Amino acid sequence: MNQTATLALPAPITGASAWRGEDLQQHPESWTDPLDERFISALSDRIDGFLASNRPLADMVRGDLEHPVLTARTRDWCHTLLSGRGFVLARGLPVHDWDMRKIAAVWYGLGLMMGTPRSQNAQGHLLGHVRDLGLSTDDPKVRIYQTTERQTFHTDSCDVVGLLCLKTSRTGGESAIVSSMQIYNEMHRDSPELLRALFNSFPTDRRGEIPPGKKAWFDIPVFNHHAGHLSVIYARRYITSSARLEGPRRLSELEVAALDRFDALANDPAMHLKMEFRTGDIQFVHNHTILHDRLAYEDWPEPERKRHLLRLWLAIPGARPLPDVYAERYGSTTIGDRGGILVDGTRLTVPLEAV
Numbered sequence: 578m579n580q581t582a583t584l585a586l587p588a589p590i591t592g593a594s595a596w597r598g599e600d601l602q603q604h605p606e607s608w609t610d611p612l613d614e615r616f617i618s619a620l621s622d623r624i625d626g627f628l629a630s631n632r633p634l635a636d637m638v639r640g641d642l643e644h645p646v647l648t649a650r651t652r653d654w655c656h657t658l659l660s661g662r663g664f665v666l667a668r669g670l671p672v673h674d675w676d677m678r679k680i681a682a683v684w685y686g687l688g689l690m691m692g693t694p695r696s697q698n699a700q701g702h703l704l705g706h707v708r709d710l711g712l713s714t715d716d717p718k719v720r721i722y723q724t725t726e727r728q729t730f731h732t733d734s735c736d737v738v739g740l741l742c743l744k745t746s747r748t749g750g751e752s753a754i755v756s757s758m759q760i761y762n763e764m765h766r767d768s769p770e771l772l773r774a775l776f777n778s779f780p781t782d783r784r785g786e787i788p789p790g791k792k793a794w795f796d797i798p799v800f801n802h803h804a805g806h807l808s809v810i811y812a813r814r815y816i817t818s819s820a821r822l823e824g825p826r827r828l829s830e831l832e833v834a835a836l837d838r839f840d841a842l843a844n845d846p847a848m849h850l851k852m853e854f855r856t857g858d859i860q861f862v863h864n865h866t867i868l869h870d871r872l873a874y875e876d877w878p879e880p881e882r883k884r885h886l887l888r889l890w891l892a893i894p895g896a897r898p899l900p901d902v903y904a905e906r907y908g909s910t911t912i913g914d915r916g917g918i919l920v921d922g923t924r925l926t927v928p929l930e931a932v
Contacts, residue, residue, distance in 0.1 A: 584773045587802045589765050593661045594866045595758040598850035601662075608662065610654075612669040612859075619646045621675075624682045634682055634927045635703070642686045651690040654861060658737055659896055663863040664754055670857040672743055681929050684741045684887045687859075692891040695735050695917030699786045701924050705888035706931035707740065709876055725876060730755060730843040730868040731812040734906050735890035735916030738869070739861045742854040746884035750874030755849035757809040758866050760842045761800065774835035775799040778902070780825030782815040786918050788908065794819045795905040799839065803900040808865040810906065813840060843868055854886070865897060885931070892916050 589595075601608055620642070627641045654665045672680050685704055688694045694703040710723045725746075730753070740752075764772040778796040787793055801808045813836060819825040828836075842848055849870075854860070862869050876883050894913040907915045 584776055586765060586769060586772060587807055589762045590758040590807060594663050594756060594863075595762055596662055596756045597759055597848055598755065599847045601850050608664070608666060610665060610667040612667055615646050616650055617669070617671060619644045620683060620687075623647065624679060624686060627686070628679060628682060634678075634685055634929075635925070637682065637686055637689060639689045642690055647690060651687065655691055655893060655895070658861055658863040659893065663756065663758075663866040665859070665861040666852060667859040668855065668857065670741065670859060672741070672857050677929050680741075680743065681887065681927065684739075684889065685927060688739060688889040688891055691739075691861075692737065692893040693913060695890040695892055695915075696919055696923060696925060697888065697890050698918055699920045699923060701919070701926050702928055703889075703925055704927045704929075705890070706928065707886040707888050708883060708931040710931065725874050727873040728869075728871040729814060730840070730849075730870045731814070732757075732810050732864040732868055733890060734810075734918065735864060736893045736896045737861055737863055737889075737891040739859065739889040739891065740854075741887040742856055742858040742860075743887065744882060744885040745854060745856060746874040747877045748875045749872050750884055751851050751853050751872045752860060753849045753851045753870040753872065754862060755843045755868050755870075756866065757811070757868050758807065759848060760839060760868075761807060761809075763842050763848075764838060768835075768838055771831070771835040771838050772800070774829075774832050775839065776801075777832060779816050779828070779832070779836075780819040780822075781812060781906075782819040782822065784815060784818070786920055788919055789921050791905075792824065793822050794825050796825075797902050797905060799836075801900050801902065804898040806865070806897045808897065808899060809868070810864070810903070811839075811868060843870075865899075890917055 623642045623644055627637055657665055681704055685694065696703060697705040709725045776798050778798050780794045780796050782794050797810055799809060799811050816836065874884060892913050892915050896912050898912065899910045901910060904910050908917065908919060909915045
């Protein structure tokens with residue numbers, strides 16, 4: 578099925594969001610943001626004040642953290658995410674000095690400074706724990722972040738995803754990101770027929786997390802051009818696994834070739850940027866212009882040493898408009914109130930442990 582054979586492709590993307598990893602790799606100082614003592618002190622003080630109130634973490638509001646230093650820094654991060662290169666790596670959060678309750682409050686609070694946390698799974702987790710649970714994606718209901726497997730390049734179902742590194746793995750587990758805007762530019766230049774196919778709607782497996790009244794999969798193009806913005810939504814594993822279901826259409830040879838070309842570019846070492854997470858690192862990624870990956874890893878045998886990251890999915894005020902088709906996955910396209918996963922029985926929670 579080639580629904581878009583005559584599509585007039587949008588022009589190549591210019592500006593900071595279209596970058597090549599080999600260029601950024603030469604200048605890590607240009608995209609690494611060391612956290613200074615003023616920021617850490619202001620953040621710690623505000624969180625200590627909240628914790629002293631003994632309110633539940635889910636009751637925290639942006640006003641609990643408002644401070645000129647915090648406001649300025651998180652505003653700059655949002656600008657870089659939405660209008661710049663599309664990712665932030667901040668270093669030096671002293672998580673080793675804090676207990677889990679304070680760490681969780683700090684991370685959730687930073688999310689509130691930037692936007693609205695969204696549910697990351699059917700359990701309604703607003704604070705996610707990325708940790709190996711001894712599972713395998715051979716189980717169709719398992720999500721990749723619950724395993725040690727490589728994730729492959731993908732987007733999450735929100736405007737911005739954030740990760741805070743608490744503990745690193747024994748080996749492996751590096752983060753890799755790639756500009757989907759630069760992938761578009763490369764395909765625009767050398768394989769426009771394949772690129773047009775990526776504007777077709779592709780079936781994508783919901784992996785058992787099915788909102789009320791919806792099918793077990795959703796259909797959406799990889800590339801979406803709307804209101805002057807080119808956006809990407811992509812999870813090749815879940816496009817492929819939709820074939821296990823009854824109902825989704827099967828892909829044409831041209832579409833498979835288009836996905837293969839897209840993946841080959843994402844996996845090209847000249848295109849993507851790898852970064853090794855350190856304890857206390859913060860990474861934010863703009864899903865509409867960046868794909869992210871996590872390499873496979875070997876964990877420590879001791880439970881207390883196992884790799885552990887905290888995750889946020891955020892809806893960001895001032896984010897770009899999205900086409901109506903995104904509502905099939907995001908639930909809504911309303912800016913500041915979209916994204917996440919809600920099913921029958923979902924109750925929003927902020928868990929302090931991986932469950």
